[in-house]
Amino acid sequence: xxxxxxSQNRLVIRHGKIVNEDGITEDDIYIEDGFIKQIGRNxxxxxxxxxxxxxxxxxxxxxxxxxxxxxxxxxxxxxVDDFYQGTKxxxxxxxTMIIDFAFPKPGESILDCFYNYRQTADDKVCCDYxxxxxxxxxxxxxxxxxxILCKDHGINSFxxxxxxxxxxxxAELYSAFEQCQKLGAVAQVHAENGSIIAxxxxxxxxxxxxxxxxxxxxxxxxxxxxxxxxxxxxxxxxDCPLYVVHxxxxxxxxxxxxxxxxxxxxxxxxxxAGLSKDGSHCTHNSFQYSAGHxxxxxxxxxxxxxxxxxxxxxHQHLAMQVNVPIYVVRVSSESAANAIAERRSxxxxxxxxxxxxxLAVVGNPHDFNLVTSPPIRSNPNTCGQLLQLLxxxxxxxxxxxxxxxxxxxxxxxxxxxxxxxxxxNGVEDRMSxxxxxxxxxxxxxxTRFVAITSTNAAxxxxxxxxxxxxxxxxxxxxxxxxPTATRIISAKTHHQAVDFNIFEGLECHGVPEYxxxxxxxxxxxxxxxxxxxxxRFIETAVFPPFVYDPAKVEDxxxxxxxxxxxxxxxxxxxxxxxxxxxxxxxTLPESNIGTPTCKAPxxxxxxNIQDSTFSISEDLDTEHKSCIRVRxxxxxxxxxx
Numbered sequence: 001x002x003x004x005x006x007s008q009n010r011l012v013i014r015h016g017k018i019v020n021e022d023g024i025t026e027d028d029i030y031i032e033d034g035f036i037k038q039i040g041r042n043x044x045x046x047x048x049x050x051x052x053x054x055x056x057x058x059x060x061x062x063x064x065x066x067x068x069x070x071x072x073x074x075x076x077x078x079x080v081d082d083f084y085q086g087t088k089x090x091x092x093x094x095x096t097m098i099i100d101f102a103f104p105k106p107g108e109s110i111l112d113c114f115y116n117y118r119q120t121a122d123d124k125v126c127c128d129y130x131x132x133x134x135x136x137x138x139x140x141x142x143x144x145x146x147x148i149l150c151k152d153h154g155i156n157s158f159x160x161x162x163x164x165x166x167x168x169x170x171a172e173l174y175s176a177f178e179q180c181q182k183l184g185a186v187a188q189v190h191a192e193n194g195s196i197i198a199x200x201x202x203x204x205x206x207x208x209x210x211x212x213x214x215x216x217x218x219x220x221x222x223x224x225x226x227x228x229x230x231x232x233x234x235x236x237x238x239d240c241p242l243y244v245v246h247x248x249x250x251x252x253x254x255x256x257x258x259x260x261x262x263x264x265x266x267x268x269x270x271x272x273a274g275l276s277k278d279g280s281h282c283t284h285n286s287f288q289y290s291a292g293h294x295x296x297x298x299x300x301x302x303x304x305x306x307x308x309x310x311x312x313x314x315h316q317h318l319a320m321q322v323n324v325p326i327y328v329v330r331v332s333s334e335s336a337a338n339a340i341a342e343r344r345s346x347x348x349x350x351x352x353x354x355x356x357x358x359l360a361v362v363g364n365p366h367d368f369n370l371v372t373s374p375p376i377r378s379n380p381n382t383c384g385q386l387l388q389l390l391x392x393x394x395x396x397x398x399x400x401x402x403x404x405x406x407x408x409x410x411x412x413x414x415x416x417x418x419x420x421x422x423x424x425n426g427v428e429d430r431m432s433x434x435x436x437x438x439x440x441x442x443x444x445x446x447t448r449f450v451a452i453t454s455t456n457a458a459x460x461x462x463x464x465x466x467x468x469x470x471x472x473x474x475x476x477x478x479x480x481x482x483p484t485a486t487r488i489i490s491a492k493t494h495h496q497a498v499d500f501n502i503f504e505g506l507e508c509h510g511v512p513e514y515x516x517x518x519x520x521x522x523x524x525x526x527x528x529x530x531x532x533x534x535x536r537f538i539e540t541a542v543f544p545p546f547v548y549d550p551a552k553v554e555d556x557x558x559x560x561x562x563x564x565x566x567x568x569x570x571x572x573x574x575x576x577x578x579x580x581x582x583x584x585x586x587t588l589p590e591s592n593i594g595t596p597t598c599k600a601p602x603x604x605x606x607x608n609i610q611d612s613t614f615s616i617s618e619d620l621d622t623e624h625k626s627c628i629r630v631r632x633x634x635x636x637x638x639x640x641x
Contacts, residue, residue, distance in 0.1 A: 016054025021451040031476040034519035062096025062477030064457040067399030075421040077409040080497040083124035088530040089428035089495040094512035096477040103134040111145045125535030132157045136166035150183045154539020157186040162227045163194035177240040184543035188243045188327035191227035201418045212290035214417040216298040216375040224297045225251035225335030241265040242350030248297035248332000248374040250385040255339015256352040257394040266344040268395035269353010272430040274386050275306045279378020291410040292500040296422045297332030297374005306383015313390010313452045314444040327351045332374040341394050372422045396456045400426030404498035424502050435510035462544035471558035480514035
């Protein structure tokens with residue numbers, strides 16, 4: 001039977017340059033029913049299909065932000081971007097999927113936490129999303145529920161903390177990493193030495209240092225890099241690969257770099273804030289401005305850090321040996337990055353994440369808006385160093401760590417820097433800032449841009465090639481990027497709920513002109529048309545080949561041109577890879593929330609005049625009914641199609 005396909009579900013993109021992580025081609029793309037059905041030239045498509053002319057533009061896989069915190073209750077406040085506002089802003093910036101962190105409330109099990117996050121997010125998200133699960137404590141119950149989440153609910157990553165009052169001790173980290181290794185999950189760490197930070201805070205407050213500048217002073221680079229190195233040592237004992245979130249310093253990145261040189265499987269995540277800002281913004285005379293830049297690890301004061309981190313992201317030099325991944329979030333300093341590099345160079349499986357803010361913002365010790373953890377470093381060289389780390393593949397991913405608090409919320413720490421809610425924006429501006437600081441500045445090329453903003457995250461969290469790749473059968477999550485257009489970032493014009501933007505006034509060359517999610521155009525010539533509830537929860541299977549068996553990653557890659565049936569081959573390969581390692585992940589039975597369509601269904605019997613029974617991708621050898629000749633009323637005969 002031929003499929004009934006509305007012309008509204010068909011789209012062709014012509015004359016653009018398709019950019020994947022492995023190369024650039026000039027082909028057309030035909031999209032039908034939310035999937036990429038054809039790629040090539042001189043495509044035969046049905047009538048009524050909308051055409052987008054992408055001449056002079058890049059066609060990119062939709063961005064994947066692996067690090068967001070929407071509706072997150074933290075430090076006495078709740079982040080102001082909810083799952084609707086946050087994902088809407090993500091789409092405006094070219095990000096078509098986010099992975100949020102589910103954080104259990106006091107007394108809440110991680111299983112109940114998962115259910116509650118699904119109930120909160122499913123009805124709001126404008127784009128597809130997945131979840132990481134945070135482990136604020138360790139117990140046998142947590143261990144059991146980790147297995148349930150992996151086998152039954154599509155969770156394949158767990159985040160442990162080495163700071164805050166919910167940090168795990170070394171023995172607990174050992175057990176958690178061991179369980180991740182057993183389950184085939186990705187282990188992530190927030191790498192800062194929480195015990196040293198607590199003592200530093202106590203000492204600084206006693207000296208009368210209460211402003212935002214105390215944040216970075218309490219969390220120097222060596223506190224970040226030491227934790228990265230210690231996480232690597234612990235993970236090495238149980239053969240557990242490592243993903244370091246929010247790498248914020250050169251020292252932390254260098255630990256990762258050395259580890260990678262020694263063939264250790266470690267991944268590093270940069271943050272967009274750290275690629276564009278440094279810690280000098282946290283010394284501003286305005287408390288509101290300084291506090292707006294506070295995150296943890298902090299922005300670093302070294303002005304060379306952003307470029308260094310980007311260079312660490314830019315080039316893939318090393319073959320990675322596979323154990324079980326550890327992912328260190330928010331690497332913000334050179335020392336932390338160095339620690340990750342050192343362990344990777346020794347052969348350990350370790351990944352580091354850099355915040356996008358770290359690539360664009362220099363820390364200002366007096367600015368409470370810049371408070372985050374690890375902090376944005378005050379060294380103005382830090383942004384450049386982080387960019388270099390991204391360039392050289394010491395760091396593999398750029399996240400936003402979007403965790404936004406308004407100025408009034410930041411003022412909770414006006415008389416005590418340790419009480420300033422940590423977090424900055426970035427989910428909307430991540431893609432443009434990385435393009436500006438990386439591609440436009442000549443540090444990375446468009447293919448590496450795709451890798452660090454989309455493909456690597458898809459590979460690490462087992463979404464590839466469904467996400468993060470433009471190929472036959474992949475989800476039609478696409479950004480048509482205009483490299484010559486410019487925009488100036490401002491809180492007055494952004495789509496987020498927060499009243500402050502750490503990238504205020506930054507002119508970016510390169511903007512998303514069209515954004516397509518599951519085949520639907522949601523940014524149309526720059527106009528945002530996001531639909532609440534249009535997104536779906538995407539389950540992530542354990543044992544991602546990229547971190548457990550990299551040789552199989554190439555087998556998963558669909559052809560750039562060919563038949564849509566190739567996607568079936570891809571999924572068969574995925575099934576073989578996960579055989580005996582993973583149970584099927586059924587849809588969450590406890591949730592009755594469905595994904596609403598953009599329009600209400602028509603009353604029964606009412607015909608949609610735009611419906612068509614023609615599908616270009618229908619198999620030609622399928623047995624159909626023969627054509628039927630009919631006799632028309634006065635006017636003559638015609639042949640039925």
